[in-house]
Amino acid sequence: xxxxxxxxxxxxxxxxxxxxxxxxxxxxxxxxxxxxxxxxxxxxxxxxxxxxxxxxxxxxxxxxxxxxxxxxxxxxxxxxxxxxxxxxxxxxxxxxxxxxxxxxxxxxxxxxxxxxxxxxxxxxxxxxxxxxxxxxxxxxxxxxxxxxxxxxxxxxxxxxxxxxxxxxx
Amino acid sequence: xxxxxxxxxxxxxxxxxxxxxxxxxxxxxxxxxxxxxxxxxxxxxxxxxxxxxxxxxxxxxxxxxxxxxxxxxxxxxxxxxxxxxxxxxxxxxxxxxxxxxxxxxxxxxxxxxxxxxxxxxxxxxxxxxxxxxxxxxxxxxxxxxxxxxxxxxxxxxxxxxxxxxxxxx
Numbered sequence: 368x369x370x371x372x373x374x375x376x377x378x379x380x381x382x383x384x385x386x387x388x389x390x391x392x393x394x395x396x397x398x399x400x401x402x403x404x405x406x407x408x409x410x411x412x413x414x415x416x417x418x419x420x421x422x423x424x425x426x427x428x429x430x431x432x433x434x435x436x437x438x439x440x441x442x443x444x445x446x447x448x449x450x451x452x453x454x455x456x457x458x459x460x461x462x463x464x465x466x467x468x469x470x471x472x473x474x475x476x477x478x479x480x481x482x483x484x485x486x487x488x489x490x491x492x493x494x495x496x497x498x499x500x501x502x503x504x505x506x507x508x509x510x511x512x513x514x515x516x517x518x519x520x521x522x523x524x525x526x527x528x529x530x531x532x533x534x535x536x
Numbered sequence: 537x538x539x540x541x542x543x544x545x546x547x548x549x550x551x552x553x554x555x556x557x558x559x560x561x562x563x564x565x566x567x568x569x570x571x572x573x574x575x576x577x578x579x580x581x582x583x584x585x586x587x588x589x590x591x592x593x594x595x596x597x598x599x600x601x602x603x604x605x606x607x608x609x610x611x612x613x614x615x616x617x618x619x620x621x622x623x624x625x626x627x628x629x630x631x632x633x634x635x636x637x638x639x640x641x642x643x644x645x646x647x648x649x650x651x652x653x654x655x656x657x658x659x660x661x662x663x664x665x666x667x668x669x670x671x672x673x674x675x676x677x678x679x680x681x682x683x684x685x686x687x688x689x690x691x692x693x694x695x696x697x698x699x700x701x702x703x704x705x
Binding site for chain 1: 572573574575584595597599610612613614615616617618621622624625628629630
């Protein structure tokens with residue numbers, strides 16, 4: 368499971384982050400979201416996307432959020448050799464292209480957690496703090512990191528970038 | 537498109553084949569077929585499978601057969617990094633595991649065509665002759681190779697291994 372909290376970016380956050388974290392990579396991520404042939408992912412709170420970035424191409428399934436306070440959800444990822452073939456495969460299976468999300472992402476590591484500073488086209492800058500874990504209780508670790516960056520837990524945003532972009536439209 | 541003809545194996549075929557073809561590889565292929573969450577692939581004549589062999593793991597979509605005389609159909613393939621994650625991804629999307637097909641396959645090359653000598657668990661030995669092409673007319677090339685191996689075109693089998701195995705049950 369991907370246990371994850373998200374906050375709107377505030378001035379000075381990245382300076383605080385640099386004091387406690389190590390920058391791993393800065394990259395451009397191009398995501399293509401699809402809807403299911405016979406389930407409405409908007410209603411079931413699921414998602415499928417193909418991501419293309421400098422590290423390659425992945426197909427990711429995201430399950431419904433399991434927690435009201437965070438963006439935590441099950442994720443299944445598979446790395447693939449071709450964006451075009453992956454998109455064609457999904458289309459042949461009846462999946463419908465919904466929306467693209469483009470962002471520049473700086474990834475920092477803090478212990479076994481990851482902090483992403485994202486600049487998302489059309490919706491702005493955000494900070495995501497995440498950890499791979501079997502237990503939703505690990506969100507507490509994430510709120511501790513968030514506090515070091517100046518965020519209180521009631522500032523946590525549960526909306527995904529996809530939902531934000533669709534809402535903007 | 538995968539233009540393909542298939543015949544039941546007969547004694548002596550592989551000897552004839554060795555005179556005109558080059559052996560590329562012999563491998564064990566383990567295929568897992570899935571049905572669609574809301575289409576019945578048996579009725580639509582489509583298929584999705586994950587194949588694991590010595591060369592890696594692929595997800596393949598096969599469209600309906602486009603020709604009454606051959607097994608020709610559209611194919612979309614994507615190479616993936618993990619069998620387990622690919623299977624999990626399909627299951628999460630509502631695809632239902634149907635059947636496994638296990639075979640030992642010897643792959644020969646004849647010009648730009650491929651000839652496979654298959655020993656399929658539960659259904660026997662077969663010869664498949666195939667070529668990647670945009671045109672179904674290329675089946676004539678395949679029937680020419682078949683003739684060199686002693687097959688007439690009315691011996692062509694259009695049933696897939698999956699269909700044979702499901703029929704056996």
